[in-house]
Amino acid sequence: MEVLDHLINSYGRFKRLLIKPCGGIKGEVSVSGAKNSALPLLAASLLVEDLTLENFPFLLDTLYALKILKLLGKEVELFPDRKRVRIYGGITSTKVPLELASLFRGSILFLGGLLGAVGKAIVPPPGGCPIGSRPIDQHLKFAEHLGADVDFENGYISVNLKAPASRGDFSFDLITVTGTENALLTLVGIEGEHTLRNVALEPEVLDLVNFLREVGINVETYGRTMKIEVPPKGKLKRRLTYRVIPDRIEAGTFLVLGGLLGEPLRVKNLNVDNLGAVIEKLTLSGVRVNVLSPSEVEVFRGETLRGIDIETAPYPGFPTDMQAQFMAMLSVARGNSVIVERIFENRFKHAFELQKMGANIAVKGNTALIEGVESLKGAKVKATDLRASASLVIAGLIARGETVIENIGHLLRGYEDMDKKLQGLGCEVVLL
Ligand code: EPZ
Numbered sequence: 001m002e003v004l005d006h007l008i009n010s011y012g013r014f015k016r017l018l019i020k021p022c023g024g025i026k027g028e029v030s031v032s033g034a035k036n037s038a039l040p041l042l043a044a045s046l047l048v049e050d051l052t053l054e055n056f057p058f059l060l061d062t063l064y065a066l067k068i069l070k071l072l073g074k075e076v077e078l079f080p081d082r083k084r085v086r087i088y089g090g091i092t093s094t095k096v097p098l099e100l101a102s103l104f105r106g107s108i109l110f111l112g113g114l115l116g117a118v119g120k121a122i123v124p125p126p127g128g129c130p131i132g133s134r135p136i137d138q139h140l141k142f143a144e145h146l147g148a149d150v151d152f153e154n155g156y157i158s159v160n161l162k163a164p165a166s167r168g169d170f171s172f173d174l175i176t177v178t179g180t181e182n183a184l185l186t187l188v189g190i191e192g193e194h195t196l197r198n199v200a201l202e203p204e205v206l207d208l209v210n211f212l213r214e215v216g217i218n219v220e221t222y223g224r225t226m227k228i229e230v231p232p233k234g235k236l237k238r239r240l241t242y243r244v245i246p247d248r249i250e251a252g253t254f255l256v257l258g259g260l261l262g263e264p265l266r267v268k269n270l271n272v273d274n275l276g277a278v279i280e281k282l283t284l285s286g287v288r289v290n291v292l293s294p295s296e297v298e299v300f301r302g303e304t305l306r307g308i309d310i311e312t313a314p315y316p317g318f319p320t321d322m323q324a325q326f327m328a329m330l331s332v333a334r335g336n337s338v339i340v341e342r343i344f345e346n347r348f349k350h351a352f353e354l355q356k357m358g359a360n361i362a363v364k365g366n367t368a369l370i371e372g373v374e375s376l377k378g379a380k381v382k383a384t385d386l387r388a389s390a391s392l393v394i395a396g397l398i399a400r401g402e403t404v405i406e407n408i409g410h411l412l413r414g415y416e417d418m419d420k421k422l423q424g425l426g427c428e429v430v431l432l
Contacts, residue, residue, distance in 0.1 A: 019396030033244035039106035043113030112185030258299025259287035
């Protein structure tokens with residue numbers, strides 16, 4: 001069996017995670033490359049002849065994306081030990097298979113990658129975490145704005161850019177991360193000047209922007225407006241090596257863990273600048289975060305954690321992808337906390353699992369009210385989505401008694417070697 005399938009099978013075979021209580025963590029952990037940067041960069045590999053990605057996170061979502069690239073005709077070489085992947089060669093198909101696309105949300109990025117590379121794409125609606133309806137109307141509206149034909153056939157969306165496509169002077173109705181990334185990827189194929197307004201400015205979007213600059217595309221940002229200047233195809237770089245930025249959500253997950261158990265916990269290979277809102281909320285809650293350098297911090301457990309209020313928002317606001325992990329922490333903070341989820345309409349499923357562990361949480365619409373309890377108790381719980389699974393891991397480590405998290409595939413979709421990293425810190429966790 002080839003390496004890619006072997007890796008997918010080796011992660012995919014685990015069903016649950018067993019967690020034993022952990023009294024404290026003293027040690028250091030290194031953050032992997034960002035999943036949500038790697039995915040648009042993998043889609044961008046369709047735009048060049050030969051791309052090597054360094055600091056590449058080997059986890060299920062990125063492995064699924066590599067498998068899609070192979071089915072689209074690209075050659076893929078994996079170097080897991082060096083955290084490196086090489087994608088090269090031409091495109092032989094423009095159809096993204098349903099079985100793979102339905103496994104993760106990031107598959108929608110192949111729409112932009114294919115449109116930018118060859119002007120047409122057949123993609124299924126994406127899968128991913130069940131955290132709301134997650135429409136892609138903005139992605140399709142942008143393609144239509146460029147003059148593309150958009151058709152729905154047999155469960156697939158077929159998009160054809162008619163040549164010559166009109167200019168991409170477009171304003172998004174709402175801020176969308178992958179929508180902005182898809183627009184950027186598509187525009188690579190259309191020579192000239194374009195303007196995108198009301199764009200997402202998440203660090204992962206800006207990582208794609210940096211990559212496009214390396215390729216030879218001029219991108220300027222003014223607030224939430226981006227001006228993009230695409231030179232003739234012949235002037236673009238065709239072979240390059242690019243380093244994926246550190247995963248700010250994985251980093252944030254370890255910071256929360258450090259806030260509960262750090263004696264202290266040192267977190268390395270992160271980018272402090274991308275973690276402003278997370279560090280601010282940790283500090284408000286009574287956690288001491290000591291910034292040692294732009295890429296390294298140490299976190300000391302908060303002796304008396306206080307309840308705080310959180311409202312998720314597009315970057316630079318508090319990330320929706322950190323809300324679940326904070327909920328686990330605030331479950332044992334002194335006093336009350338309020339979390340308002342403003343990005344996704346159904347992202348509180350972890351609250352009901354945390355309740356099984358003794359947390360006192362009331363959910364009303366997009367608001368969760370948390371009344372801190374003395375401690376959590378181990379239980380059999382179920383991971384309902386990726387970040388929910390991270391919150392349950394945190395809860396399991398601070399709980400009294402054993403915890404078993406079912407449906408652990410969600411964690412393996414988005415965290416590289418989480419079990420090994422925790423074991424390296426002395427935690428007793430076992431994938432089963
Ligand atoms: C990205 O999802 C991330 N995924 C998510 O990470 C993250 O939670 C989210 O951005 C917000 O930061 C990837 O990067 C692969 P959106 P995305 O489009 O792009 C609505 C994780 O845990 N919307 O910014 O799908 C949408 O329903 C995951 O790693 C439309 O209405 O999110 C949501 O309410 C989960 N129409 C809001 O916008 C559209 O066409 C923001 O979604 C597009 C989005």
